[in-house]
Amino acid sequence: MATLLAEAVPNDGEQVVLLPAASSTEARIKVKGHGSIFFDVSNANFTLNAIQGCTDPAACNFLDIASTDDGSCIPAGTLYADSDGDGFGNAEVTTIGCDGTLIGYVENATDCDDSRNDVYPGAPGTQDGVDNDCSGGDLGP
Numbered sequence: 001m002a003t004l005l006a007e008a009v010p011n012d013g014e015q016v017v018l019l020p021a022a023s024s025t026e027a028r029i030k031v032k033g034h035g036s037i038f039f040d041v042s043n044a045n046f047t048l049n050a051i052q053g054c055t056d057p058a059a060c061n062f063l064d065i066a067s068t069d070d071g072s073c074i075p076a077g078t079l080y081a082d083s084d085g086d087g088f089g090n091a092e093v094t095t096i097g098c099d100g101t102l103i104g105y106v107e108n109a110t111d112c113d114d115s116r117n118d119v120y121p122g123a124p125g126t127q128d129g130v131d132n133d134c135s136g137g138d139l140g141p
Contacts, residue, residue, distance in 0.1 A: 005029070020067070024048045060098035074098075079105035083114045088121060090114040110134065 005017035011033065027048040053066030059073035079097050080089025082104055088111035099107045112134035113119040123132040131137070 019048060022048060022067075023050050060101070077107070079107060080109040080111075081114065082106045082111065084111070084117040084119075086111065086117040086120045088114075 003020045003022075005019070006015050009015050025047050026045045028045060029042045050068040051063075051066050052068045052070040053063030054061045054073040055066050055069040056062060056073045058076065060076055061072065061074045076096050076098050078094050079099065079102055080091060081093035081095075082089045083093075085104075087106060089106040089109045090111055091109035093114075094109075095102065095105060097105065099105075110121045111119070112121075112131065116130075118126070119130060119132050119134065121134045123134070125132050
């Protein structure tokens, strides 16, 4: 299998190349200088292993060195604004993205008051007349 790895690159003794998405135990590299000034073939076979991973650049877990898609790609999803920084999002303010990549956005939409960081599902009650835990329950002492 002949694959062109690079062409018309500087003759500086080194070059970074992307190897093909293939596996072989008898791989070789041929170097042919520009204008056929220099020519060489590696003296021994080497093993070339395809790297499996997510090859979709739009996926949240894209692996730029993967040469074979393994079906693990995680698509971007709906994220919810978390203006008060309590880890719980506002269902009315959304965007599309990957969790952990957009500051101020989270994957859940369970905050009942995104203007107060002491109000979120499971928050301890403060008996101040506010539904701190988003339960909708009794606010009395």
